[in-house]
Amino acid sequence: MSTLLEVSGISVTFDGFRAINNLSFNIGNAELRAIIGPNGAGKTTFMDIVTGKTRPDEGRVIWGEKNISLLKMSESQIARAGVGRKFQRPTVFEDQSVFDNLLMALKKERGPFDVLLYRRSAQDRDKVHALADEIGLSAELPRKAGELAHGQKQWLEIGMLLAQEPRLLLVDEPAAGMSPAEREHTTNLLKEAAKTRAVVVVEHDMEFVRRLDCKVTVFHEGSVLAEGSLDHVTANQEVIDVYLGR
Amino acid sequence: MERSFFARNPSTLIFITILAVFTLGVTLLSEGLGVDVISTSMVKTLGKTLCLCLIAIAMDLVWGYCGILSLGHFAFFGLGGYMIGMWLMYERTKAIVVSATAGAPLPPTPQEIRDGIGTQIFGVVGGAEIPPIWYFADSLFAQLALVVLIPGLLALVFGWLAFRSRVTGVYLSILTQAMTLALSLYLFQNDSGLRGNNGLSGLQNLPGAENVPQSLISIYFLWASAAALALGYLLAAWIVGGKFGSVIRGIRDDEARVRFLGYHVEGYKLFVFTVTAIIAAIAGALYYPQAGIINPAEIAPIASIYLAVWVAIGGRGRLYGAVIGAAFVSLVSTWFTGGQAPDIPLGFYTVKWVDWWLVLLGLSFVAVTLFAPKGIGGLFDMLSGRLAPQRHGADLGPDQGSFREKEAEQ
Numbered sequence: 001m002s003t004l005l006e007v008s009g010i011s012v013t014f015d016g017f018r019a020i021n022n023l024s025f026n027i028g029n030a031e032l033r034a035i036i037g038p039n040g041a042g043k044t045t046f047m048d049i050v051t052g053k054t055r056p057d058e059g060r061v062i063w064g065e066k067n068i069s070l071l072k073m074s075e076s077q078i079a080r081a082g083v084g085r086k087f088q089r090p091t092v093f094e095d096q097s098v099f100d101n102l103l104m105a106l107k108k109e110r111g112p113f114d115v116l117l118y119r120r121s122a123q124d125r126d127k128v129h130a131l132a133d134e135i136g137l138s139a140e141l142p143r144k145a146g147e148l149a150h151g152q153k154q155w156l157e158i159g160m161l162l163a164q165e166p167r168l169l170l171v172d173e174p175a176a177g178m179s180p181a182e183r184e185h186t187t188n189l190l191k192e193a194a195k196t197r198a199v200v201v202v203e204h205d206m207e208f209v210r211r212l213d214c215k216v217t218v219f220h221e222g223s224v225l226a227e228g229s230l231d232h233v234t235a236n237q238e239v240i241d242v243y244l245g246r
Numbered sequence: 247m248e249r250s251f252f253a254r255n256p257s258t259l260i261f262i263t264i265l266a267v268f269t270l271g272v273t274l275l276s277e278g279l280g281v282d283v284i285s286t287s288m289v290k291t292l293g294k295t296l297c298l299c300l301i302a303i304a305m306d307l308v309w310g311y312c313g314i315l316s317l318g319h320f321a322f323f324g325l326g327g328y329m330i331g332m333w334l335m336y337e338r339t340k341a342i343v344v345s346a347t348a349g350a351p352l353p354p355t356p357q358e359i360r361d362g363i364g365t366q367i368f369g370v371v372g373g374a375e376i377p378p379i380w381y382f383a384d385s386l387f388a389q390l391a392l393v394v395l396i397p398g399l400l401a402l403v404f405g406w407l408a409f410r411s412r413v414t415g416v417y418l419s420i421l422t423q424a425m426t427l428a429l430s431l432y433l434f435q436n437d438s439g440l441r442g443n444n445g446l447s448g449l450q451n452l453p454g455a456e457n458v459p460q461s462l463i464s465i466y467f468l469w470a471s472a473a474a475l476a477l478g479y480l481l482a483a484w485i486v487g488g489k490f491g492s493v494i495r496g497i498r499d500d501e502a503r504v505r506f507l508g509y510h511v512e513g514y515k516l517f518v519f520t521v522t523a524i525i526a527a528i529a530g531a532l533y534y535p536q537a538g539i540i541n542p543a544e545i546a547p548i549a550s551i552y553l554a555v556w557v558a559i560g561g562r563g564r565l566y567g568a569v570i571g572a573a574f575v576s577l578v579s580t581w582f583t584g585g586q587a588p589d590i591p592l593g594f595y596t597v598k599w600v601d602w603w604l605v606l607l608g609l610s611f612v613a614v615t616l617f618a619p620k621g622i623g624g625l626f627d628m629l630s631g632r633l634a635p636q637r638h639g640a641d642l643g644p645d646q647g648s649f650r651e652k653e654a655e656q
Contacts, residue, residue, distance in 0.1 A: 051506060053502075074505075074510070075502075075505040075506060076505050076506075076507075076508050076509055076510045076511065077510075079505070079506050079507060079508035080508040084506075085506050087503075091500055091503045093492075093495065093496045093499055093500065093503070094499070095495060095499055096492060096495060096496070100492045103489060103492065104489065104492045104493060104496060104507065105507055110508050110509050110510065111510070111513070112490070112510075112513050112514050112517045115488075115489050115490045115493055115509075116485065116488070116490045116517075118488060118489045118490070119488075120488075120489070160507070164507065164508065
């Protein structure tokens with residue numbers, strides 16, 4: 001399996017605190033991966049580095065077949081290259097309709113003049129409707145995103161991610177604040193997405209990770225502690241000590 | 247094919263209709279072309295008000311929609327005024343110099359005319375040389391181009407530097423205010439080449455139209471201002487009506503999220519900042535010939551702060567709100583400060599509105615911000631029944647805006 005994202009030897013320090021310490025991480029083209037780890041293990045910082053929000057002090061982040069370094073690119077360039085990110089809190093544009101939220105995320109030219117002259121085609125509308133179907137928000141399209149329930153906002157954000165057609169999806173705690181039925185729907189969405197692209201899920205909830213049924217990477221103090229199937233890593237004594245056994 | 251532009255923006259048609267009726271009404275009641283009910287100076291005030299509405303639209307675009315609280319748009323407005331003022335003053339003075347030397351036995355050489363103009367215009371600041379920045383002042387076409395180019399370039403360069411460094415929020419406001427203050431202080435200097443604190447005057451006299459009475463010229467400017475306002479409104483409605491509007495409102499609400507969607511946020515901000523600077527400059531170029539005089543005090547930061555107050559009172563984030571705010575507050579302000587409002591004797595103290603108007607304005611600004619953040623424009627939501635649902639009870643979810651208890655029970 002070819003590698004889509006290769007992170008090697010990155011370190012980052014905030015005011016003397018080493019948030020990421022010589023961390024390496026690879027993911028293939030169509031792979032589902034869960035990242036677990038205690039608070040402060042560097043999970044969110046890792047995502048910040050991949051998406052260009054934080055610059056590492058050292059190390060490499062190599063992307064795609066052409067081995068491009070993501071470190072020299074801005075957030076928006078990285079997003080256009082095909083990295084989509086879902087934040088811990090659902091961040092949708094609350095003042096705008098669900099339809100407009102999805103339309104904005106739809107993979108299109110992103111320049112100001114392209115967007116200014118953009119005319120909505122029937123094809124784009126169908127795409128938005130198909131996406132809304134997938135995330136179960138067809139009935140909510142004309143509503144303002146701010147009126148949605150928490151779980152629905154999470155799905156809308158996942159829908160916006162899918163609309164971007166990213167090759168790599170970074171998802172931060174998708175199941176937070178969801179009911180069991182909503183969790184199951186979310187699991188299915190993520191598993192479905194991982195058939196055609198790489199998906200990285202950061203999650204605290206072990207039950208949710210078990211349901212994802214994928215390879216798991218355990219972070220601890222800014223580096224990888226263990227990697228493998230969930231049963232494999234949960235049997236690891238070090239993992240039990242720092243994370244599970246508390 | 248989607249619905250037409252006007253079907254998607256019904257307020258545009260209503261606005262343009264009201265504007266047309268207003269302009270026609272003023273024309274019919276005017277001194278110049280109508281039944282002489284509205285004086286020429288009142289027509290000029292109304293024409294100027296339309297220009298202020300236009301810059302309010304620009305402010306609403308950049309602040310209400312894109313979230314950039316610029317305290318510098320009156321600098322662009324003033325620059326536009328200066329650019330057109332240079333041509334007006336130069337050509338007018340040239341006509342005076344030429345007519346003054348008409349009786350001389352020898353016709354004046356071009357150099358003599360030029361010297362005469364220099365002495366006339368710059369004598370007041372102790373100079374006679376025409377500064378290099380007046381190079382194009384004898385060409386109306388060139389100065390009209392400069393109305394757009396100079397403020398546009400200034401906005402482009404300033405915006406590029408500011409947005410590229412990711413200066414946002416209140417820091418950006420301070421930066422724009424600093425730019426405005428610097429420009430105004432520079433223009434106050436006598437050797438700035440724009441007559442220092444005297445500014446440019448006599449702008450109401452159009453060269454080549456000496457025989458046209460002011461009562462008619464005021465009407466023409468009213469029409470021009472109304473046309474510019476209508477076009478500006480259409481342009482703004484078109485910009486915010488589509489996906490572009492979606493993106494800039496997204497930038498206003500959550501800049502980082504828009505960035506992670508792959509949009510180059512700085513490019514969008516720069517676009518909006520520059521376009522609104524140009525709109526402001528055009529508004530200024532129409533305003534100052536009606537005002538007759540422009541001086542650096544017009545550019546001072548306080549003017550741009552007033553602009554923000556108008557837009558906030560009118561209702562930001564909606565174009566007609568900005569127009570209502572600018573028209574309402576500036577006309578009321580003219581009424582209060584013009585000495586027409588009756589004083590209120592309290593026995594021990596007499597409230598003179600000329601002094602107390604600013605206090606009243608400040609209080610209304612605070613009141614609007616606290617109690618009616620949608621401004622006057624919010625009243626239209628009541629009419630059209632677009633009220634936000636009443637949401638009582640505690641949040642069910644962990645975030646603001648989630649379903650609340652009572653809604654969930656329904």
